[in-house]
Structure formats: C-alpha cells, structure tokens
Amino acid sequence: MSETSVNKTVTEEAVDFFISADGFSTKDSRHFMDVALFRMSKRENRAGEVIRYDLAEGYVEVKAGPDGMASIWDYDIVLMLISHLTESMNLYKKGRGAMPSRLFTPHVSDILEFCRRGDGGGQSERVESALDRLKGTTIKSVFHRSSKNSKRVMREVKSESLISGYRVLSVTASGRVNRVEIEVPSWIYKEIIDNHGSAVLTVNQDYFLIDSAIARFIYRLARRTAGANRAKWGFKTIYERSGVTCFKEFCRTLRNLIRSDNLPDYHLYEEAGLSGPQLIMTRRGKDSSCG
Template identity: 75%
Template sequence: MDERERADCFVLADGISTKDSRDYMDVALFRMSKRENRAGEVIRYDLADGYIEVKAGPDGMASIWDYDIVLMLISHLTEAMNLYKRGRGEMPGRLFTPHVSDILKFCQWGDGGNQARRIESALDRLKGTTIKSVRQRPSRNGKGLMRQVEGESLISDYLVLSHTASGRVDRIQIEAPRWIYRQVIDSQGPVVLTVSQAYFLIDSPIARFIYRLARRAAGKSNAKWGFKTIYERSGLKCFKEFCRILRRLIKSDSLPDYLLVEEAGLYGPQLIITHRSTSAARQPVDNS
C-alpha cells in the first residue's frame, strides 16, 4: 500500500486486550531493578542463532514498568490493524496519540500528582534504550545463512503536544519503532500474544518476567526451563538472589494463569510452568 493511503496516527480503542511482542517475551528488553538505572550499560543475551544486546542511554535503561507503555502501543496498533483488516478503519500509521489519563488507566498506574512526570521520564528511557539483534537467517536463495543485524529503540520518538491549565502534561504523541510496526503490519503469522490484565498488578519485576516467559513458552499448555537459563535471560546480576525470589514466587502460587513448580534437574533446578487450565499430567517441553 502507498504510504499516502495510510493514516498518520492510530487512535485509542475501548475495551481492547493487552498484547506483547511474541519474539521478545523470553528475554528482558529492560532493567528489572527499581534502584539501579543502569545508564550507559549493555546487557547481552546469547541465543542459539545469535545474540541480543540491550543498550542504555544517559537517562538510564528503560525499566520493566516503563515497558508498560510499549505494551499499550502494541495493543492499540494491533487493534487498529485488526479493524483495518475487517474494513472498519484506515491502515494505521506509526504515530500514537494518547492522553496522559489514557496511559495511566491502561497501565493501571493510578492518577497521583507526579504521574505525568513519571510518564515523561519513562519515555526518555524508552527512547534511549536500544535493542540490537544479531541473528542468523536463511539466505533468500536458500543456500546457507545470512547474518542479520537490526538496531532500534523501544520507541522511536515522542512529543508532548499539549498541557492542561495547571501546566501538567496532557497529551503525548509516540512514534512506534519500525520493528514493532513491521511485526504488527507486515507479518503473516501470529506475532503478538494476549497478556492478562492482572499482569499490571504484579509488583515483583521477576514475577512479571516469569509471567511473560510463561505466556511465550507455555501458552495454554506447559513448559520446563532451567533456573540458570531464566536467570541468564533476565539481565539480573545475582543468581543467588534470583533463585531466592523465584522460590518465594513458587511458594506464593500467585502468578496469574500459571502454576509454578520446582524440580531437580541434571544441571540444576528446573522450573515447571503449567497453565492452570491444563492437566498437570501432560509432559512439559524442556527449554533448559
């Protein structure tokens, strides 16, 4: 489709489900610490077909809570594209223009006096956090592999469009990065997964990460991951502390949609993830 036929913006829709990018739900594209902003740091994840690097700018690395805004962007872009496919709207562009109140409601952040400032700071970190993906892909002629390198921020740009009479930020324009836009608009397969609304009520960053991993790896069934592998995908710095918090999460049995069980493994402890609607008798897929 010609670029001129696309709408500049995609707009808010009521009552939509939360979506996330399937490709990146098993690695942390953000920091998990509330205390450390990790400005200027790089986290590298080595994968079977390459690696991913998360690079932080001077404002600090985007946090897992900042990423709530990206979830909102993906969700509304997906809804706009679904409406277009059903002939009920225009082909969406890359610009997203929510009110601050819309962001606070979607992300369930509350409406305190400092929340508008929190959003602006989050956007600074999202824009300054770059994801570099280096992967091996089949060549177009089918002979061998090609090295594919992509690098983009979690959001491309943002602009504060207006203020209320009191001077607080009221409306914001966010430009979706090309990697998100391309996934939702151009992909032929399922590239987003629905996330429970209860996700936003999870306070622990590790619990949030485990939920995203479970949604990606287990879906409506089950999966098995080594503690060490999950830790290496989390970007955290202390394995012992990670295990302590994970075991506390398992004991609490409080993760939305999923049951977690620890099992001894040949190379260390394993996490068994089972969707609560699935029979525990089914054999989990081993991703250790």
C-alpha cells in the same frame, strides 16, 4: 528499515491511531518475550550499560542511553501501543477504519488507566521520564540465518529503540503533561502490519498488578513458551535471560514466587534437573503431564 520505506509499503492514507482502552485485550510482541528488553531493578538506573543475551542463532544486546535503561514498568507503555496498534489494524482489515500509521497519540490519563496506575501528583512527569528511557534504550539483534537458495549463512543485524521518539502535544492549565505523541519503532509496526496477528500474544490484565519484576518476567516467559500447556526452564537459563545481576537473589525471589503460586494464568513448581533446579510452568486448569 527507515520510516519512509515502512510507510510506503502500506498506504498513503495511514492516520494516527488512538482507540479507547475499553473492550479489547492487552497484547505483547511474541518475538522478544523470552528475553528482558529492560532492566529489572527500580533502584539501579544502569545508564550507559549493555546487557547481552547469547542465543542459539546469535545474540541480543540491550543498550542504555544517558537517561538510564528502560525498566520493565516503563515497558507497560510499549504494551499499550502494541495493543492499540493491533486493535487499529484489526479494525482496518474489517473495513472499519483507516490504515494506522506509526504515530500513537494518547492522553497521559489514558496511559495511567491502561497500566492500572493512579493519577496522583507527579505521574505525568514520570510518564515523560519513562518515554525518555524508552527512546534511549536500543535493542540490537544479531542472528545467523541460512539462505533459502544456498548453504550460505547470512548475518542479520538490526538495531532500534523501544520507541522511535515522542513529543508532548498539550499540557494542562497547571503545567502537567496532558497528551503525547509516540512514534512506534518500525520493528514493532512492521511485525503487526505484516503478520496478521501472529506476532502478538494476549496478556492477562492482572499482569499490571504484579509488583515483582521477576514475577512479571516469569509471566511473559510462561505466556510465550508454555502457552495453553506447559514449559520447562532451568533456573540458570531464566536468570541469564532476565538481565538480573545476582543469581542467589534471583533464586530466592523465584522460589518465593513458586510458594505463593499466585501468578496470573500459570501454576509454577520446581523440580530437580541434571544441570540444576528447573522451573515448570503449567497453564492453570491443565494436567501437569500435558506436553
């Protein structure tokens, strides 16, 4: 769906959204929390590469542009815009604000604070580089859906970047990027505007303190599929959903994560399965037999 058609479905009074990070929770898009829409490595740029995830109803492809594939740490900026857009929409529904548009206008210092990063030298340039990678990383989803009125199976194809675009609005006296305008992709905007909060899940603020990319991915997977109870996933399936390139290293890191048992909200343990080792993810405070 084009930008024009999305905006016409809401209101002509839509305005840029920007809200203080204080007093509301971090949100993530529920739809893609069980696949990695980003690279997991800090070292491998993966420019021009494609990661494909084969799913039950189709597949998802993550395509990287010339600036490199967005990383799981770059994706923190997407979490910020999802969180702010969700809060802005909640205020609109309560009659306490205008309908938010697709334009998000934060200061770089607010981005760093939200993502719980320091404001040291070079950080503003890193934010700009992250925005380049987010803009250049395209998510293509191909799903086969059954028609409501017939037995025909329809092929549904969508392709959009992690952000639709950005521009620098101001710089400091020393030349550092100060304020940016980020355009929310229509798939995220439409999900939040149309689904009344059901398209997002709250993420623990300590997520941003997780150093390991695999640990971050496991947390998102647990939040999406275990929720308030438990979920079971085969090591091999998680590996295939993560985009990681070495299964042996993936298993080593996952078992270290299980031993440390310090993931926010969820307890992890391994058990044997018919097709290989399985990861059990249980909400802390819940009995392990919960369904």
